[in-house]
Amino acid sequence: MLPVISREFGVGPARAGLTVSAVVLAVAAASSFYGPLADALGRRRVMAGATALLALATLACAFAPSFSVLLVLRAMQGVLVPGVTAVSVAYAGDRFRNADLPAVVGGIIAASVVGGLAGRVLSGAITANAGWRAAFVAFAIVTLAAALALARGLAPATGAPVIGWASATRGMLGHLRDPRLLGAYLVGASLFFGWIGIFTYLPYHLAGAPWHLTTGQISAVYLVYAAGVVASPIAGRLAGRIPPRRLIGIGLVVEALGMLAALAGSLPLAIAGLLVLVLGTFTAQAVAPGFVNVTARTAKGGASALYLTFYYVGGTLGSAVPGLALHAAGWPGVVATCVAGVGVGFVANWLLCGRPPRGRAPV
Template structure:
């Protein structure tokens, strides 16, 4: 019989959070390390901003598709094995990207990498939802997202600096090697799942599980919110670099890469918001963090470098706080199969990254930064309306 769920402060809690920090770090460092390289790839291969964005959008699209299937595979064959395999294969494929012969080859390798990385995010959220006691889940999910934020930040900063002083190929090689080390640390630290290692034969299948989650009065709204949140956030970082590299700022790629240090705010905000939501309730925190994200986005319209940095910082803080609250809400609310609910949430999350992130390039080409901000403010306005609607969501039954 499975034992009691794990509480904050225990040795098992620390081991899980250490492993998840490495898992989140590696996944998002490998996924997003190409973001600051987009202008360089455009220069080397003669690409428009929208075409350059494919190196990221294709990876997030295949990752989104993989999330649904990987959740079911993990429920049947063991979550830890699937997550470790995901990290190893993602690192190897990133090493392969360093030797891509042309842009088509690079995009194809990135598509395969996204497909393989899909074995970690949804499974990690389901693992935490099953293994961690509810009163500690917000903190644990926040710490996992903090590791993700740190990985996304480090991947972007390292690739920007290495490519500025060496080449983008060397940058990808270094990140691939770091991914191999992170996979080893993850494997030796994470305890085997005790509450959701396998799916019983009588358990709901994919279609039945999909019906269960889509009939819930709250989950579909959270799925939609994930699309809007990630779509707006990734598009902000996709094209702010183009603006800062051009007149009147004319910054170097390494200087633009430093903007990713603002992810440190995400590390702080995801843990802070998780604890705040555990105390005050997710419905009372989510809409405030969404409002903060919109405020930061609007500030980036100013023609001041200081104001732009401030605006991106506020948007980053608000995004990671909102994502921490929304993702832990999915883990708390979902019935079995929980991994599928996490997979659906992240499917829409990365679908937003691909669709909005790619289409934002065309908006930037035709209407500049003002057009991008107008697009993202509209999307986040819809997200804010959803967050306010969720305030009226009925609480879960006692025996849920």
């Protein structure tokens, strides 16, 4: 879709890419707002309302008269997305037992992978046949249907006490003083830092020597994302038998090993490394949000929102810092930077997430 937008508005690839960056930055900036809001107003109301407004913002993108307006509307989409993503895990925590929560969160993560893959495929197909504006109309219709499903299909979260905005905000900020939650937030940041870093700069590696892959061939490599659909629910179920912190550590190690394998001079081996990277990433990502929800005793919406904030801040850094490494040291520099980022998450999980609350053993 980006090349088509570039041609229509007469902007270069870098400026067209701002339509993606605007969403990511807005998600990172707005995520912490939704935690207290959901704690104060209720999870279902916030999720349904944000999704309905997201449908309107998406539809408005289809009628953007200029690139600047499109950029503003994309940022509005980013502001609204955390109304679902930052609240859904907290809602699940209210509706399901702690023992069942990891499997439920794994299912949520798997669904997000399916949605991401479907969005990439469908946006390209619709744009090729009917234009990029038609793609936004189609996604607006789907999003509106989701809003109606949330409003009608979700039961009230009976386990969530509704608290005032001020109390909810204080509760959210108080989570930063809990070393276990702070460690989990750093894990989230490191996961997305490494993920975004590798997959943002991968095309430069694959398009260059010795492989010189075409754009279509590079796009096919990204099908390794689909492994996340398998890894997420499996990791969620395993979290009921393996301590979550241990499973997060395993996922981080596997992710780093996959990155190192992506240095291979053999294309099949490098792709296998990317597959391992995906499995490791989604193993940890399927477990970490549930760990946050179970660990937070109060203001669970705020706890989940902070996780998402750190997650997207890590992704924002991951889209920029490895680029400097690419310029300085090529693909090995990108991999080294991303492995170092994942290492930060491993250390945080090891040193911080294992600190027990008073009177309890480590998780």
